[in-house]
Amino acid sequence: MSLILVLPVVVPLATAILCFALRTSRWGRWVSLGGTLLHAAAAFALVAIVSDGTVIAAQMGNWAAPFGITLVADALGAAMVAVTAVTAIATAVYALGDIDAERERLGYHALFQVLIAGVSGAFLTGDIFNLYVWFEVMLIASFGLMTLGARPEQIDGGIRYVTLNLVSTILFLMGVGLLYGMTGTLNMADLSIAVASLEARGPLSVVAVMFILAFGIKSAVFPLFFWLPASYHTPAFAVSALFAGLLTKVGVYALVRMFTLVFDLDTGFTHEILLWVALLTMLTGVLGAAAQSDFRKILSFHIVSQIGYMVLGLALFTPLAIAGAVFYILHHILVKANLFLVAGVAGRLCGSTELARMGGLYRSAPLLAALFLVPAFSLAGFPPLSGFWAKFLIVKASLDIHAWLAATVALVTGILTVFSMTKIWGAAFWTPHPEGLSPEPARLGAGARAALILPIAFLASLTLFIGLVPQPLLGFAEMAGAQLLDPADYIRAVLGDLP
Amino acid sequence: MEVLLVLCVGALTAASVYLMLARSVLRFLFGLVLLSNAANLVILAAGRLTTVNPPLIPEGASAPAAAVANPLPQALILTAIVIGFGLFAFALTLVLRAQGALGTLDSDDMTLAEGRPVPTTEDGR
Amino acid sequence: MNSVILQAGARYLAALLLLFSIHMLLRGHNEPGGGFIGGLIGATGFVIYSLACGVGEARAALRVAPEAVAAIGLALALLAGLLPLFLGLPLFTGLWPFLGTGPDGGKGLPVSSVLLFDIGVYLVVLGSVLTLVLLLEDEGERND
Numbered sequence: 001m002s003l004i005l006v007l008p009v010v011v012p013l014a015t016a017i018l019c020f021a022l023r024t025s026r027w028g029r030w031v032s033l034g035g036t037l038l039h040a041a042a043a044f045a046l047v048a049i050v051s052d053g054t055v056i057a058a059q060m061g062n063w064a065a066p067f068g069i070t071l072v073a074d075a076l077g078a079a080m081v082a083v084t085a086v087t088a089i090a091t092a093v094y095a096l097g098d099i100d101a102e103r104e105r106l107g108y109h110a111l112f113q114v115l116i117a118g119v120s121g122a123f124l125t126g127d128i129f130n131l132y133v134w135f136e137v138m139l140i141a142s143f144g145l146m147t148l149g150a151r152p153e154q155i156d157g158g159i160r161y162v163t164l165n166l167v168s169t170i171l172f173l174m175g176v177g178l179l180y181g182m183t184g185t186l187n188m189a190d191l192s193i194a195v196a197s198l199e200a201r202g203p204l205s206v207v208a209v210m211f212i213l214a215f216g217i218k219s220a221v222f223p224l225f226f227w228l229p230a231s232y233h234t235p236a237f238a239v240s241a242l243f244a245g246l247l248t249k250v251g252v253y254a255l256v257r258m259f260t261l262v263f264d265l266d267t268g269f270t271h272e273i274l275l276w277v278a279l280l281t282m283l284t285g286v287l288g289a290a291a292q293s294d295f296r297k298i299l300s301f302h303i304v305s306q307i308g309y310m311v312l313g314l315a316l317f318t319p320l321a322i323a324g325a326v327f328y329i330l331h332h333i334l335v336k337a338n339l340f341l342v343a344g345v346a347g348r349l350c351g352s353t354e355l356a357r358m359g360g361l362y363r364s365a366p367l368l369a370a371l372f373l374v375p376a377f378s379l380a381g382f383p384p385l386s387g388f389w390a391k392f393l394i395v396k397a398s399l400d401i402h403a404w405l406a407a408t409v410a411l412v413t414g415i416l417t418v419f420s421m422t423k424i425w426g427a428a429f430w431t432p433h434p435e436g437l438s439p440e441p442a443r444l445g446a447g448a449r450a451a452l453i454l455p456i457a458f459l460a461s462l463t464l465f466i467g468l469v470p471q472p473l474l475g476f477a478e479m480a481g482a483q484l485l486d487p488a489d490y491i492r493a494v495l496g497d498l499p
Numbered sequence: 500m501e502v503l504l505v506l507c508v509g510a511l512t513a514a515s516v517y518l519m520l521a522r523s524v525l526r527f528l529f530g531l532v533l534l535s536n537a538a539n540l541v542i543l544a545a546g547r548l549t550t551v552n553p554p555l556i557p558e559g560a561s562a563p564a565a566a567v568a569n570p571l572p573q574a575l576i577l578t579a580i581v582i583g584f585g586l587f588a589f590a591l592t593l594v595l596r597a598q599g600a601l602g603t604l605d606s607d608d609m610t611l612a613e614g615r616p617v618p619t620t621e622d623g624r
Numbered sequence: 625m626n627s628v629i630l631q632a633g634a635r636y637l638a639a640l641l642l643l644f645s646i647h648m649l650l651r652g653h654n655e656p657g658g659g660f661i662g663g664l665i666g667a668t669g670f671v672i673y674s675l676a677c678g679v680g681e682a683r684a685a686l687r688v689a690p691e692a693v694a695a696i697g698l699a700l701a702l703l704a705g706l707l708p709l710f711l712g713l714p715l716f717t718g719l720w721p722f723l724g725t726g727p728d729g730g731k732g733l734p735v736s737s738v739l740l741f742d743i744g745v746y747l748v749v750l751g752s753v754l755t756l757v758l759l760l761e762d763e764g765e766r767n768d
Contacts (some may be wrong), residue, residue, distance in 0.1 A: 006715045013702055020695045062708075107691070129575055136582045143589055156611040159524060159597055162590050166531050168518075173538040173579055181545025182573075249524075371500040404669040581660055581749075588756040595763050 002058035004049065005071045007042035008081050008120040009034060016113035023107050031098055032109035036092045039116060040085035041184040044421040053479055055493035057126060060215070063123060065126075065494050066187030072126035074490050075480035076326055080123040080253055082120040083330050087245045087337045088116050089454035094341055095238040095453030097444070103148050103236065111148070111316035114241070115141035123249050126494050128176055131254065135172065135218075139165055145239045146231065164227035175210035181260075182207070189494035191262045192487055201266060208263040212277070219251025219313055222280040225304045229288065232303070233296035233353065235346025240296060244303055245337030245465075249329055252310045256325060259314060260484040261448035267317055274315035279409045282308030282477035286416040295343045299336070299421050302379060304334050305413055309394050312406055316397050323481030324393030327473065331378070331466060338459035340377040342368065344429055344454050349439035355424065365441045368411045369429045369452065374460040376421040378467065381414045386466035389474065395473045406466060477487070504544045511537035524594055524604045528587070535583045539576045546572030627676070640648035641669030650739075651745050657740035663749025668748075671757050679761045688767075691752035697747025706742035716741075 016033025022028035048055060048075055060069040073081075092112070099108050118138030125131050147158040180186055182203060183194035198204060213224070220228040228248070232240050255274075261269055285305025292298045310332070313325025345368055346361055347353040362369045378385035381392075391414055398407040433439060442448055466473055483489060511533050519528030546569045556568040598604055601611060645666035652658030664677030686693070708717040717737075724732035 002714050004711065006709075009707065010702070010715070013698075017695055017702070020691070058590050061718065062714050064510050110695075124577070129578075133578065135581070136586065140589065143586075143593075150596060153611050155593065155597045156594055159609065162586075163524070163527055163594055166586060166590065167534070170531065170534050170538050173535070177538060177542035177545045177575075180542065180575075183545075186571075204578060225533075273586060310569075411574070452720045464665055498604045542768070585752060588753070592756055592759055592763075595760060601762070 003040060004045055005056060005058040005073055005075045005124060008046065008085075008124060009071075009117050011039045011042060012120065015039075019113055020107060021412060022427075023242055028104060028109050029099075030131070030137040031448055032113060033089075033092045033096070035049055036085065036088040036116070038458035039120070040082075040089055043082040043085040043120075044076070045401045046073050047082045049073070050075050050078045051262045051476065053483070053489070055483070055489045057493045060162075063195065064209070065496075066185050066190035069130045070125045070126035070187060070189075072189075072490065072494055073124055074212045074483050074493075076253070076256070076484060079330055079476065079480060080249075081120050081368060084119050084123065084246060084458075086100075086117065086257070087242065088112075089335055090337060090341070090459050091238050091242045091460075092246075093451055093455045094240075094241065094344070095369055097448035098238045098344060099236060106148055108148060108244070111141045111144040112242070113358065115145065115246075119246050119250055123253060126188050128179070128188055128191065129188055132169070132172055132176060135169060135250070135254075138247070138250065139169065142243065145242075146235050148239070149236065151234075154234045157234035164217055164224075168214050171210055171248035171350050175207050177208070178207045180436065181462045187494065188257070188261055189487070189491040192491060193279045193495075195262055195265060204263070204267050205269050208259075208381065209273070211256070211263065212256055212270070212273060215251045215255045216277065217251075219248045219255060219278050219307050219311070220304050220499035221307055222284050222304075225281070225285070225307075225368075228304060229292075229297055229300040233294060234301040237347065241337045243456065244340045244437075245333045246305055248307055249333055252307060252329055255311065256322075256329075256484065258323065258386060261487050264317075271317050275406065276309055277310045278312035278315050279406060280308075281305065281311060282409055282413040286420070289420045290423075293355050295346060295355060295358065295424060296340065298355075298424060299339050299343060299480055302339075302417065302420065303336060305417070306336070306379070308413070309391070309410060312410065313394050313397065316394075316401060316403060316406065317485075318397055318401060319478070319481050319485055320400060321397035321481075322406040322484050323474075323478040324390065324397050324405050326480045326484075327393055327477040328390040330473065330477070331463070332389045333461050334462055334466075335375045335387060336376045336462070339372075339379065340457055341452075341456050341459070342372045342375070345456070346439075348444065348452075349441060350428070350433065350437070351439075355427035357434065358428040358439075360437070360439055362429040363432075365437050368441070368456075370454070371456050371460050372425070372429065374463055376425070378463045380417040380461035384464075384467045386463045386470070388467060389470045392475075393474075409420050457499070501544055501547045503549070504540055508537045508540045508544070512539070522605050522607055524597065524606055524609070527606070528590055528594060531590075532583075532587055535579070535587075539579055542572050542575050542579070634673050638655070638669040638673040641672070642666055642710045645669065645697065645746075645750075646707060649742060653736075654744060659745030660749050662747040664753065666750045667753040667757070670754055674758060674761055678759055679765060680759045683758065686754065690751045690758060692751070694748050694751025694755065695747075697744045697751055699744070700747065701741050701744030707737050707740075 012035060015032060018031050019028050022031055055074040057070055057072045059065055115138055117132050118141055121134035122131055122138060125134055129241060143162055147154050147159055182198060183191055185191055185194050195204060217224045232243055261268060282305050285301050287303035287310060289298045292301060310325045310328045313321045313328060343353060349361060350358040352358060378387035381387045395407050395410050514531035515530040518526045549568055551566045551568055554570040556563050601609055647664045648657040648665055649659055649662030670682050670686060673685060705716040709715055710717055719737040721735055722732040723735055
């Protein structure tokens with residue numbers, strides 16, 4: 001049982017070392033792809049185990065909880081690792097056609113695998129300091145990926161990304177220190193018990209706000225999101241797809257985990273903050289996107305606005321809303337990564353991701369155009385795509401508790417999302433290229449074309465599948481939500497039966 | 500003793516905020532270093548400061564003989580220092596690269612990622 | 625830097641620092657020391673050498689690329705964590721095999737997986753610090 005929990009972390013780390021050794025060989029990319037497949041096998045085995053509602057835990061180094069580091073997989077954690085694995089496979093295949101030999105020589109695949117290990121570790125750890133460590137592993141790998149190649153825009157974007165994320169981790173560390181000072185424990189399950197018996201609730205709320213700030217920077221919520229649209233459009237296309245899919249969602253995951261397990265006592269204060277943050281995030285994100293004129297920048301602002309929906313689900317704090325947030329996170333990772341992959345191909349074909357310098361893709365690459373529509377409409381929330389169910393759950397949850405404002409903002413944001421997507425569609429796909437170019441896919445060569453279009457088709461079909469057959473994932477999200485709201489199983493799995 | 504540490508944390512945080520408000524990215528970075536040290540001191544204070552024995556267990560025994568100091572904060576701080584050191588070294592390299600690639604460390608002039616060219620004259624934007 | 629005294633002294637200083645770093649690494653289990661501090665001291669040795677004799681000389685003295693040193697260290701540390709898995713123990717459980725018997729009939733030389741992990745940390749720290757520092761010095765030399 002302990003083995004299956006460590007594999008999603010150990011496999012990418014071991015692959016990273018192999019990839020580093022093979023960084024000048026053309027085998028490196030295939031080893032990397034193989035590593036992601038193994039990682040996915042472990043992740044889905046984990047999902048199979050937790051899908052009946054069990055929570056499993058493993059103690060590192062044979063130190064009993066709460067003294068050692070614990071790895072835990074509940075429904076949310078396992079599902080996050082699984083969707084990470086899917087995104088990793090898609091971007092690893094995409095990288096075959098997108099990452100040049102120079103970036104490979106600089107260690108792209110090793111950094112990519114370390115990033116996957118860091119993300120998986122963050123989803124599986126049950127120890128808050130260990131969460132900090134995984135955040136850092138993830139960060140250092142993402143710093144490398146962000147600036148790999150060192151073009152001036154990348155350096156410029158990288159500086160914003162690096163500095164703001166460093167501030168976030170320091171705030172996180174301070175919060176951890178203060179929480180430890182109050183409770184004397186770092187194990188999240190133990191923290192959940194310890195805070196309940198704490199007399200000083202005031203300081204606890206202060207620490208909760210520190211965590212909102214720290215994870216808020218990571219997940220790019222209002223008003224802490226400015227680093228994201230300033231940097232996500234600068235790295236290689238495969239990298240920005242990976243970042244867009246996964247990194248901010250780790251922040252959201254951490255918010256969901258901490259504000260259901262530990263900071264769930266003063267919800268009138270903390271979740272009220274989260275509610276307003278969520279609403280403002282949705283609106284500013286989508287309005288920011290409307291003002292942009294670059295394919296990837298528009299998508300970057302939409303990450304921000306979509307984060308708002310997830311935080312809204314957490315802030316409403318009803319079983320349906322939490323289930324909606326979980327569903328939203330899982331759906332969003334697939335859709336957003338896919339949109340960035342499409343942006344990559346479109347950018348390669350037209351030679352730019354500036355909308356003013358794009359066009360004619362519908363005529364020259366109809367398959368790409370069709371595949372763009374699936375995630376684009378899913379992002380806006382059209383049936384029968386995954387985004388419809390995600391938005392439906394969140395809006396229904398708001399209406400159930402008469403949160404009219406939240407429901408209105410969610411719907412308005414959805415409509416404005418359509419506006420941005422039609423803008424991209426019109427400029428990049430429908431109208432002819434302004435410079436009279438014909439962006440023929442034939443220029444890319446057969447191998448690269450397959451490597452670029454396959455992951456897009458794969459993720460689009462997943463989106464369509466979730467949209468048409470939502471029941472399995474809905475049921476899973478509801479179970480995950482129930483587990484989050486009543487963490488008794490989680491605590492029992494980590495600490496054993498309590499007296 | 501705790502009061503002294505708390506004052507230290509306050510002073511470090513104030514200095515770091517001052518530095519981080521500067522326009523130069525390099526100053527921002529120094530501010531970050533101070534802030535991370537403040538965070539380390541917070542952890543140290545959170546682990547309670549006591550004047551008792553070091554946390555060592557005599558040979559053959561399975562528990563310390565008398566009251567011992569809390570070793571956990573030190574382990575946490577060491578980890579945080581190691582990580583912070585690595586991240587800071589990376590950030591420093593990045594800033595050096597930025598000086599080379601952009602020709603400036605003034606955050607107001609670093610506008611390349613926003614799609615605006617780096618202003619060259621006084622009224623460049 | 626063209627100081628003759630520094631160049632002459634750096635060789636001895638670097639050797640001393642490396643020796644001391646290994647001492648720190650090995651005493652780390654029961655006394656202050658360990659892989660991290662040892663790795664830093666070892667890196668200091670190479671940094672002094674590179675300041676005195678140039679980055680190229682230091683890279684040549686290291687023989688292996690510093691990134692590779694870090695990767696090997698990571699592999700060793702991971703191996704130390706994985707070893708207990710083969711014995712059915714949780715990941716990162718300390719294994720303590722003793723070689724032979726001690727002089728007074730007690731336990732022999734401990735060759736623990738913890739030590740292997742520490743050696744891994746030593747190499748990771750040495751490698752990654754040198755990667756960054758030598759990179760910075762390269763940039764510095766280019767700007768001169």
